[in-house]
Amino acid sequence: MTVILVTGGARSGKSRRAELLARGFAGQPVYIATAEALDAEMEVRIAGHRARRGRDWLEREVSLDLVEALTATDGGGARLVDCLTLWLSNLMHAERDWPQEIARLADALPRQKSPLVMVTNEVGLGIVPDNALARAFRDAAGMMNQTIAAAADTVEFVVAGLPMKLK
Numbered sequence: 001m002t003v004i005l006v007t008g009g010a011r012s013g014k015s016r017r018a019e020l021l022a023r024g025f026a027g028q029p030v031y032i033a034t035a036e037a038l039d040a041e042m043e044v045r046i047a048g049h050r051a052r053r054g055r056d057w058l059e060r061e062v063s064l065d066l067v068e069a070l071t072a073t074d075g076g077g078a079r080l081v082d083c084l085t086l087w088l089s090n091l092m093h094a095e096r097d098w099p100q101e102i103a104r105l106a107d108a109l110p111r112q113k114s115p116l117v118m119v120t121n122e123v124g125l126g127i128v129p130d131n132a133l134a135r136a137f138r139d140a141a142g143m144m145n146q147t148i149a150a151a152a153d154t155v156e157f158v159v160a161g162l163p164m165k166l167k
Helices: 014-023 040-053 066-073 084-093 098-111 132-151
Strands: 003-008 030-033 058-061 079-082 116-121 154-159 162-165
Touching: 003 014, 003 132, 014 040, 014 079, 014 116, 014 154, 030 040, 030 066, 058 066, 066 079, 066 098, 084 098, 084 116, 084 132, 098 132, 116 132
Parallel strands: 003 116, 003 154, 030 058, 030 079, 079 116
Antiparallel strands: 154 162
């Protein structure tokens, strides 16, 4: 099992780094996208990611049931989950038990046979948000990142396109 967590701020280069890591493993990589194209701006972002990756990736769109998607795609090439932060947002918006979902994900990581690379945002480096919803999301993301980082084999922090190995 190889589980890698790649974190960083917005536009830090973390997705590119994660793609490079996933391509480094044998087999056809699987891109597990958690984003939902709910507006035109997000559609453009998703299209940009697809164009950059090229056609050599298998793709699955999974907004909520991430553990099930990992089970269904295990046993082949490396999987890249981009990104956990959007997955958390989806869980919170759907009023799912997000702490339990995070625990389920952390519990599933040691059972993975195929390599797994996951992307997440580090949202706690800025100022304290000015509203309760943003503070709750920041706190949940911080808890999620700590939980998944503890379960991962390797953790990298990307700044200005440069990876720093933390674990």
